[in-house]
Structure formats: C-alpha cells, structure tokens
Amino acid sequence: MDTLNALVAFSNFVAIPAVAYGSQLALGALGVTLVYGVLRFSNFAHGDTMAFGAMIVVLLTWLLQSWGVSLGPLPTALLALPVGIIVTAGLLVATDQLVYRFYRKHKSPPVIFLIVSLGVMFIMNGLVRFVIGPGDQRFFDGQRFIVSVREFKAMTGLREGLAIKTTQGLTVVTAVIVVAVLFWFLNKTRTGKSMRAYSDNEDLALLSGINPERVVLVTWLIVAALATVAGALYGLDKSFKPFVYFQLLLPVFASAIVGGLGNPVGAIAGGFVIAFSEVTVTYAWKKVLVYALPDQWEPSGLMQLLTTDYKFAVSFVILVIVLLFRPTGLFRGKAL
C-alpha cells in the first residue's frame, strides 16, 4: 500500500481534470440558468453560443499570433477574450431583437421560446461551421504546464507524477473571478437586483418601474460574457471543434438542472457534480488502486466502469435521477 502515490495519481487523473472541467461546465450552466431565470426559457442555443464566442476568440488569437503578439507564458487567447465577448454580445443582442423580442411581445409560452431557441441553435451551428469549418482547431500557445510530471517527480521523489496544465490553472482562476464578479453584480448592484427582482416576480417588477427590455439586454450581455469565457476555456483546455460544443449542451443543461434551474449557486454546484461523476465513472482506476490496495488485491482489469465514449450518458443518467427524485434540483431553482 502506498497512500501518497495513490493520492497523487488520483489528483492527477481525476481531481484536477474534474475541477477544470467542472469550472467550464459551471460557467456554461450559469449562462443557461440566467436565461432561464430572467427570460424563462431553456436556451438550447447556449452550446452553440459558446462555440461562436470561442470561434471569435480563436480567429482573433490567430490574428494576434500573426502580428507576433504574445503574453509570454500565458496563452494569447486571453487578450482576444474581451473582444470575443463584445462580438458575441452583439450577436446575442441582435438575435434577441430580431427573434426573441417578437415572441416576448406576443407573450408566448416558454415552450415556444424553447423551440425558437432550437432554431437559433441550428443557425448559430451553421454560422460557426461556415466561418471556421467543422474541423479541429488549435489555438493554444504559451507555456504548457504550471507543474510538469518530471518536475513534480524530481521535487517529491514519488513514483507517480502530477501535472497541472496552464489551461487547467487558468480555467479555475478565471472561473473563480468570473463567478465572484457575477455574484457581486447580482447581489450588490441595482442592475443586478433588478434582474433578480424581475426573475423573482415579473408582474411586481414591472409595476415597480423596472424596464423589462433593459433587464433582458443586460442578461444577454452577461450570458455572452459567460458563454465566451466558458467556450474559450474549454477550447484552450481540450481543443476547438464546433461539434463538441453542441455535445456539451447535455452536460451543461444537466449541471443547471441538477443544481436547480434559475439558481446560480446551483449551476456551479451542478457543474462540479456532473464533472466529477463523468470523470470518476469513465476513469480506469487500476492505476490508483495499485497503490491504494494491499499487493495481493491488485486488480487485473482496468477497473473502468464505462469507456469514455459513454461519458455523456453519465450526465443523462444523473439528469434522470434528479428529475425523478428532486425535480427542483439540489438548490431549489426558479429564482435568481
């Protein structure tokens, strides 16, 4: 038995990737939850909004790279991020004005909005593929690791190595900052409170002089920021491929629903629940168990419950379980 090595292997292959993935899901789920809370519909176009935002960041990064601009050890994409957010915000506001506003005026039921968002999803889907193509794009540059396996081994003398990728560190740090700013905004500023008020009780908000169009506008701006950051971080961490963002819709929605739709705290918790479940269920535990168990118990198989091909099934199963036993989610959704 070798607890220390087991712990290192666990951190390296399960905990660290799951925390990074969880942060990305949390950011995505926050966007979904905000749209649900304020505009009261499930925005199926969110995955492709993330793809669009990430695409703009990719293109700008390439442009900056061609100019020879770099951030040293950090990826150049960070410089492109603010512009990416602005362009995505433009797209979302335009979509809202052209499409969603019509249905708001007609006071359409949420299910109509949901179907409309499905249409928007396909258009964005096509738009992204039209511009950048369906292929895999790499746009990461800078230093690859904060801590590399070799350094770690030399430092500690352990058999197992531990690596922290720059993108993983960056993802977590960015997520923490974004979430902190978002919560400050929602709880402490007048605009944020208007959003909460509108989400809590629309009739009363209107009769308190809150302009619904303003609240909706601000919501889309925030959603654009969240989607672009989430999309770009995911792209940096893995790679950018439009279809992957479409697939990401399921875990993102699962996160938002598991936490409780409309509840920002829930979205974050849900993101980590889904990420940890996905990683633990699809990880081959042999490596950790070799250290954790007495020698005679050493497993002969891989100790992998599901292959990674099934990772989306994990979100789906969790989603079904939550909807069956606690439909409002872990944190009682519905109000911001």
Added chain:
Amino acid sequence: MIKVENLHKHFGGFHAVDGASLEIAEGSITGLIGPNGAGKTTLFNVIAGVHAPTSGRVTLKGEDITGLPPHELFHKGVLRTFQIAHEFSSMTCRENLMMVPAGQSGETLWNTWFGRKKIAEEEEALRAKADEVLEFLTISHLADHKAGQVSGGQKKLLELGRTMMVDAKIVFLDEVGAGVNRTLLNTIGDAIIRLNKERGYTFVVIEHDMDFIGRLCDPVICMAEGKVLAEGTLEEIKANEHVIEAYLGTGLKNKQKGAA
C-alpha cells in the same frame, strides 16, 4: 383624473369588462365594489397596463394612457397593488422597498462600475426613506427579514409601502384588506387616509369589507358583469335596487328564467 371610456376586455368569448365607463376625481378615495367576477380586478389590470383592452380608452388628466406597459405607467405615477400580495421573496423587506424608485443611477451599466460614489449616496437616502416607510407602517422590526417569510398581512403592508417610496399620483389598491385582521386593517386604513390627506394621493380601492369602504371611500362605484352599475355614497349604493339585485340576485327573476 382618470377617465375610463367604454372599456371592453374580452378573454375569448368571455366579456370580463363589458363597456365600463367611469371617472376618478383627483384627491378622492374611490371605492370599487361588486360581486366576485364583476370585472373589478380586470378593470384594474387594463388601467394598469397588465392587459391591453379589447376596445375603449383610458386617459390620465387628458393624456391617453390606454395600453401603456406597466413600467411606463409607473413613471407617470400610476401604481397598483395586487389582490394576492406580491413580493421579491429572496430580498429583505427593506430591499423590497429600495427596489421601487426607478431611474436610480445604479441602473446604467456604466455607473455600476464607474459611479460607485453617486450610487452609494443615493442608496443611503433610499435606505433612510425605506426605514421611514417601514416605521410608518409599524413594521420596522421586519426590515431585515426576507420578504418571502413575513405574514400575509405584513406583505399587504409592504405592498402599500411600495407606493410610498415614490411620489405616486394615483394608487390602485386591489383588496388590501383581504385576509388581514381588524387591527391591521385599521392600520392600513389609517395609512391610506394619511397618504391621501398629507401627500394628496388619489386612491381607488377594491374591497369587500363594507365597514372599511364606508370609513374611507367617497364616492363608491359598484360594478357587476363587467359594467358600472351605480355610483354615489355608500348609503346611496346600498339603497340602490340594481346593486342589491346584483349582489343577492332576485328570486323572481331566477324563477322566470327557470320557467322559460
């Protein structure tokens, strides 16, 4: 002050308001009574911009306000409360009141980041005002309680308090007294009278409690089946044959219908 002309509101084939015309005098506390389903709340909803009317006109001091959305009416000083008290449940009572005045400088995104000082000063003033209102309504001790957790009657007070956070011109109160005990009802009544006298608010009050109506309201308007039936003092209304018929129904009429 408010003039409603031949207002219709149809929900499919159901004529909730069916050609109502009435006028509210400035500075009055007008009572609006009528049996359940008479169309009182729908009339309120149409005036307050929640529903667009099927036809007809609403004017505020001669200005056409028909079908304006609620938040724009709010800026014109037209406020309403709800039959079932509404509140921002996740905010404290004080925050609920502080939400009310529109056009605060914290509303622009620019100021949110770059006008912190101005916002802080405004919020300070608002906070003081909210505390004053809570004091007036005798619910100061609830300032920091979540509004979703206070009692139904206290929520009604909070509704009234909301109208006190701005300079309202006319306030529509939809059954402020429903589900409220006598003592609290008197507190609400006192508050309404004081606001009317001291601040010159015009009130339109929907209420089923005739003592409450009698104490506050002059004139009283009675509605039934989407139409205005009668207008006058409570005594006149009580003596009005049509009103009695609307409330109690007449045995004779029903019999005739049955025979036919």
